[in-house]
Amino acid sequence: MENPIVTPSELKTEEFVVNIGPQHPATHGVLRVEATLDGEIIKDVLPHLGYIHRGIEKMTESLGYKQSIFLTSRMDYLSAHINNHLCALAIEKAAQIEVPARAKAIRIIMDELQRLTSHELWWGSCAMDIGAVTPFFLAFRDRERILELFEQNTGNRLTMSYIIPGGVMNDIRPDFVPKLKELIKSIKDYRKEYDQLITGNFIFQHRTQGIGILSKEQAISLGCTGPTARASGLSCDIRKLYPYDGYEKLDFKEVIDYGCDNWARYVVRMEEMNQSIHIIEQLLDNMPTGEYRTKLKGVLKLPAGEYYQRVESARGELGVYIVSDGGAKPYRMKFRTPCYSNLGAVKPISVGMKIADLMANMATIDLVIPDMDR
Amino acid sequence: MKALYNYLKEVAFAFVSLANGLLLTLKYFVTPWKSIITENYPDNRNNPSVADEFAGEVILIHDENNEHKCTACTLCQLACPNNSIQIISKQVETEDGKKKKVLDKWVYHLEMCTFCKQCIDACPQDAIKMTNSYELSCFDRSTLTKILNQPGSKLKEKPKVTAKVQE
Numbered sequence: 001m002e003n004p005i006v007t008p009s010e011l012k013t014e015e016f017v018v019n020i021g022p023q024h025p026a027t028h029g030v031l032r033v034e035a036t037l038d039g040e041i042i043k044d045v046l047p048h049l050g051y052i053h054r055g056i057e058k059m060t061e062s063l064g065y066k067q068s069i070f071l072t073s074r075m076d077y078l079s080a081h082i083n084n085h086l087c088a089l090a091i092e093k094a095a096q097i098e099v100p101a102r103a104k105a106i107r108i109i110m111d112e113l114q115r116l117t118s119h120e121l122w123w124g125s126c127a128m129d130i131g132a133v134t135p136f137f138l139a140f141r142d143r144e145r146i147l148e149l150f151e152q153n154t155g156n157r158l159t160m161s162y163i164i165p166g167g168v169m170n171d172i173r174p175d176f177v178p179k180l181k182e183l184i185k186s187i188k189d190y191r192k193e194y195d196q197l198i199t200g201n202f203i204f205q206h207r208t209q210g211i212g213i214l215s216k217e218q219a220i221s222l223g224c225t226g227p228t229a230r231a232s233g234l235s236c237d238i239r240k241l242y243p244y245d246g247y248e249k250l251d252f253k254e255v256i257d258y259g260c261d262n263w264a265r266y267v268v269r270m271e272e273m274n275q276s277i278h279i280i281e282q283l284l285d286n287m288p289t290g291e292y293r294t295k296l297k298g299v300l301k302l303p304a305g306e307y308y309q310r311v312e313s314a315r316g317e318l319g320v321y322i323v324s325d326g327g328a329k330p331y332r333m334k335f336r337t338p339c340y341s342n343l344g345a346v347k348p349i350s351v352g353m354k355i356a357d358l359m360a361n362m363a364t365i366d367l368v369i370p371d372m373d374r
Numbered sequence: 375m376k377a378l379y380n381y382l383k384e385v386a387f388a389f390v391s392l393a394n395g396l397l398l399t400l401k402y403f404v405t406p407w408k409s410i411i412t413e414n415y416p417d418n419r420n421n422p423s424v425a426d427e428f429a430g431e432v433i434l435i436h437d438e439n440n441e442h443k444c445t446a447c448t449l450c451q452l453a454c455p456n457n458s459i460q461i462i463s464k465q466v467e468t469e470d471g472k473k474k475k476v477l478d479k480w481v482y483h484l485e486m487c488t489f490c491k492q493c494i495d496a497c498p499q500d501a502i503k504m505t506n507s508y509e510l511s512c513f514d515r516s517t518l519t520k521i522l523n524q525p526g527s528k529l530k531e532k533p534k535v536t537a538k539v540q541e
């Protein structure tokens with residue numbers, strides 16, 4: 001009789017493909033990741049896009065310049081103010097519109113508040129991807145207070161369409177500054193709770209430290225920007241390199257870490273929250289008074305030419321390239337969104353790791369799917 | 375020996391760090407009122423905490439005489455990014471024989487509105503505004519297309535014009 005026992009050398013494992021998404025809680029949106037696995041080890045990662053493509057770039061070609069701004073809040077919905085700011089800046093640069101000092105200050109405060117909400121949400125969902133549920137509730141509690149402030153002053157909570165060419169849509173309420181001061185104080189207290197709950201947590205540290213290494217060279221060649229690249233030691237903060245709307249007058253640090261791993265990306269974002277608070281505090285004490293908006297004509301026309309403008313969104317460098325033929329509608333509007341470039345980093349940092357680390361890697365890169373798909 | 379010591383130290387640190395986090399959870403467990411931000415939504419309907427500035431649906435402002443300020447200039451229609459507004463005007467003959475364009479129907483497609491406030495911004499007469507209503511869902515899509523000018527309403531005459539009529 002033949003011996004049924006198989007020796008280990010005869011044992012063959014077969015690679016198999018796992019589809020994560022498009023409806024998976026860890027991808028935070030409709031992204032499908034095709035992971036090729038050998039046992040638990042990741043051999044290949046292939047992201048599939050296109051599930052939420054809305055053709056925003058094409059739609060802008062049939063809308064006016066003022067109207068395309070509201071579309072941009074739908075790209076990266078977690079940094080809607082910053083997206084609106086980008087478009088407003090590009091149009092102002094092209095049409096040479098002066099912006100009042102008060103509008104500039106309001107814009108920066110809103111941008112930084114938006115960065116805070118975005119990073120808070122990221123903190124909650126990142127911890128949830130790694131396995132902790134409590135942080136999600138704490139993050140939403142703190143984000144809610146900022147959203148309430150947005151609701152009172154801009155009219156909307158998520159897609160604001162508040163920053164427009166020439167300034168901002170309406171003035172802030174008189175009680176905005178005292179309320180924000182109070183809020184900043186409580187956010188500072190809550191930041192300590194974040195550290196107590198997650199930063200010092202042994203399990204979280206072991207799930208992130210030394211995992212998902214993205215070297216500086218890789219970050220440059222993939223075009224990564226934002227906290228993802230800054231955690232690899234690459235200086236790429238647009239607010240420092242190409243300051244806009246008065247960032248050059250403010251005192252803040254560009255947060256850079258050389259750890260290159262998930263932990264470094266976590267640390268960079270946590271420190272960026274502190275820097276955002278610091279920026280807001282500087283502006284609150286001396287808010288300029290006066291006009292909040294330059295009135296523009298009903299139909300805005302840009303002189304023929306090509307314009308490029310970039311801002312630092314919560315996820316990295318956000319750019320817009322406008323080609324104008326002198327008409328009331330853009331000939332072409334191309335957005336350079338940070339998440340699309342950062343998505344490229346998922347494969348190099350995940351290959352060779354365990355499948356459970358893929359979730360942690362995607363969480364710390366902070367992907368927003370509508371931002372890549374547009 | 376050293377390795378064992380390090381291992382035990384790590385285990386101890388792990389327990390301390392976990393206990394530290396659990397302490398926070400425990401704190402909120404025994405003092406939940408410190409962080410409540412949720413609302414008893416359907417129960418507080420009469421007294422909702424929605425800001426007055428919240429951009430809900432668009433309305434045409436009518437005063438007590440059932441008069442509005444819309445001159446049917448269609449600027450809001452042009453400003454709207456997704457054609458949620460249709461201004462239907464008609465020609466009427468005034469007393470002195472001149473033809474005049476007046477508003478017939480102010481059609482608002484709530485189902486297509488993105489609450490971007492461009493129309494409010496564009497209106498030169500401040501005839502429209504946004505209310506802070508938020509319970510906008512309904513069972514039938516057709517009820518979302520609304521005619522905003524109330525039946526029988528008319529354009530608010532400018533003071534100068536009324537003075538002429540009185541002469």
Ligand code: SF4
Nearest residue numbers: 454487488490491493
């Ligand atoms: S709020 Fe915006 S989408 Fe809605 S009707 Fe006005 S312009 Fe159109």
Ligand code: SF4
Nearest residue numbers: 444445447448450497
């Ligand atoms: S609501 Fe205002 S902008 Fe629209 S048609 Fe009437 S007057 Fe013109």
